[in-house]
Amino acid sequence: MDSIAKALVFDGQVKVVAFKTTDLVNEAIKLHSLSPLAAEALGKVLSVAAYMSNELKGEKEKLSVHVQDKGVLGSIIVAADAGGKVRGYIQNKDAVLPPLGNGRQDLFKGIGSEGFITVIKDLGLKDPYVGKTELVRGNLEEDFAWYFTRSEGSPTALALEVLIGEDGTCTSAGGVLVQPMPGCPEHILVVVEDIVSSFAGVGDILKVKEPSDILKDYFGHFEIEYFPEVTPLYRCKCSREQMSNAIITLGRGDSVNLLMERGEIEVVCHFCGKKYVFSKQDVIDIWQKYDHKI
Ligand SMILES: [Zn+2]
Structure with a gap:
């Protein structure tokens, strides 16, 4: 052990x-x-x-x-x-x-x-x-x-x-x-x-x-x-909330383009390989929350 x-x-x-x-x-x-x-x-x-x-x-x-x-x-x-x-x-x-x-x-x-x-x-x-x-x-x-x-x-x-x-x-x-x-x-x-x-x-x-x-x-x-x-x-500590930051990092234009192309956005954690899938509504919510904060 x-x-x-x-x-x-x-x-x-x-x-x-x-x-x-x-x-x-x-x-x-x-x-x-x-x-x-x-x-x-x-x-x-x-x-x-x-x-x-x-x-x-x-x-x-x-x-x-x-x-x-x-x-x-x-x-x-x-x-x-x-x-x-x-x-x-x-x-x-x-x-x-x-x-x-x-x-x-x-x-x-x-x-x-x-x-x-x-x-x-x-x-x-x-x-x-x-x-x-x-x-x-x-x-x-x-x-x-x-x-x-x-x-x-x-x-x-x-x-x-x-x-x-x-x-x-x-x-x-x-x-x-x-x-x-x-x-x-x-x-x-x-x-x-x-x-x-x-x-x-x-x-x-x-x-x-x-x-x-x-x-x-x-x-x-x-x-x-x-x-x-x-x-x-x-031990990985990744979470859906943390991974949603990747969508903000991607930028508004690119996240919309990805959604048009694939219908959803998949973010993979570098450390543990866990996949997080964000639907169109998820992405809209993430951006609305972001706009609310700034
Ligand atoms: Zn992880």
Whole structure:
């Protein structure tokens, strides 16, 4: 079962989070019919966003992650609500490149090292927090580690893998994130670095160990404080009302043209694929409501 397990070790001086997101990635593969390459890319962003959303403090806080790249995959957008609830979209879901073997895809070419990661956090303040860093590798784990280090000021080691099987489903997804707190002494950093190096191939580790086992097995012999585990989930919040905004965005002229052409307007949610059909009367009502408001 998917889970996010978190602990503080070395008397609160290092944060460690292990997360398993295999079911979550398979849900995304099913909803979007993702190619293996697109599944690894979107799966990695969904996994990191699930971790990030679990770090949000208030229930109403939310965030979005946007990866803009120059590779064949195009933009990736993931939105998340507090507590590990995420939904995502990738521009070129059918993109294919020769795989690297062992369930690993060629993200270096799929995403490339030109582009940006942008994170917007709505923490209920007047202005949202916006963090942006350039992609450094295109494999996403080093890119997100760089984002946390550079933009959020938290030096981070991140092991992250999404393995795709022959049948196109995800066989293992998740990772381990380690963040020393500011002022963490050098001798602890040395120990942590040594442990982090054992997480290469974290996808294979997650096939045999649960996230809570990873924390226990690798860090349990140090002073450790565990946090309650959370289950990350693929959750879309789209609604008919929200989707009616797409008709306003379309504009009055184009929505009338579409109605003449097809008799109704169908709007599909990018995140979950749910279809919303608006009849002629629906569209008239939407525009009347809009006119009433302005
Ligand atoms: Zn939706």
